[in-house]
Amino acid sequence: MLTLSRGYKFPDLKAQNMKLGLCLSGGGARGIAHIGVLKALEIHNIFPQYISGSSAGAIIGVLYAAGKTTQEIIDLVNQANLFKVFRFGSFVGGFATHDFLRKILSESLNLKDFKDLSCNFYVCVSNLNKGKWTILKEGNVIEAVAASSSIPLVFEPVNINGELYVDGGLLNNFPVEPLVVECDMILGSNVMPNTVKRDISGVGGVAERCFDLVVWNNSETRASQCDILIDIEGIGDFGIFDFQKAEEIIELGYKETIKRIAEINERIAELEF
Numbered sequence: 305m306l307t308l309s310r311g312y313k314f315p316d317l318k319a320q321n322m323k324l325g326l327c328l329s330g331g332g333a334r335g336i337a338h339i340g341v342l343k344a345l346e347i348h349n350i351f352p353q354y355i356s357g358s359s360a361g362a363i364i365g366v367l368y369a370a371g372k373t374t375q376e377i378i379d380l381v382n383q384a385n386l387f388k389v390f391r392f393g394s395f396v397g398g399f400a401t402h403d404f405l406r407k408i409l410s411e412s413l414n415l416k417d418f419k420d421l422s423c424n425f426y427v428c429v430s431n432l433n434k435g436k437w438t439i440l441k442e443g444n445v446i447e448a449v450a451a452s453s454s455i456p457l458v459f460e461p462v463n464i465n466g467e468l469y470v471d472g473g474l475l476n477n478f479p480v481e482p483l484v485v486e487c488d489m490i491l492g493s494n495v496m497p498n499t500v501k502r503d504i505s506g507v508g509g510v511a512e513r514c515f516d517l518v519v520w521n522n523s524e525t526r527a528s529q530c531d532i533l534i535d536i537e538g539i540g541d542f543g544i545f546d547f548q549k550a551e552e553i554i555e556l557g558y559k560e561t562i563k564r565i566a567e568i569n570e571r572i573a574e575l576e577f
Contacts, residue, residue, distance in 0.1 A: 325483035326352035328361030330473035331495035332544030335360025340557025341493045343374040356426040358472030362452040369425035402450040428472030428479035437475035478523035492530035
């Protein structure tokens with residue numbers, strides 16, 4: 305099994321033999337649960353070398369890929385109000401901008417390029433010009449994450465090399481594809497499960513439920529490609545804008561992953577021998 309201990313230094317994940325990938329779905333505030341997932345893996349010395357994410361999953365993913373411990377990521381959520389990026393900020397042409405996200409990531413990461421990350425990282429974005437999703441894995445990683453979390457009709461599209469990009473979750477909220485190609489084993493953290501919901505009311509409630517269903521429709525087949533999928537029990541009780549409930553959401557991700565640790569370790573052991 306993987307027995308590396310991070311301590312205060314991020315392990316040399318690129319040097320590990322068994323290639324373990326982790327796919328992080330989008331989901332607004334629900335994406336904060338990914339921190340709990342990573343925390344549970346971290347304390348059991350399980351460190352994915354390949355991370356793929358959309359939207360909120362891309363934000364958490366880039367911090368991890370840059371070598372942040374889960375406690376450091378939690379501190380960013382609490383102290384820097386990281387997920388303020390999903391609220392309205394300055395406006396350009398009627399759209400909110402991602403200047404706050406760019407500022408926080410620039411200050412926190414002290415890097416800009418994918419090649420400077422501590423592990424392999426893939427960001428899913430939706431190309432408005434071509435009407436297709438694509439995976440970004442090189443170039444300016446901060447711009448890639450900003451694009452992946454640019455909610456359509458809310459945030460300004462991000463121009464990268466002459467193409468306009470918005471939220472990856474629009475067309476692919478669970479970007480497992482690069483991990484299928486690269487990894488021996490894939491873990492998935494899905495914060496947008498298709499659960500039965502009865503208390504739907506008002507324009508906002510209907511809109512949010514429709515968003516959930518659209519996202520699940522483009523995720524279901526992809527999620528099935530994971531060796532182990534962590535569908536976080538109870539996450540559907542939280543809305544995609546419940547940022548003030550970060551502590552509860554992190555705990556959900558942590559507890560659900562702890563339940564699966566023995567299974568994860570057994571699967572890793574099978575692949576290593």
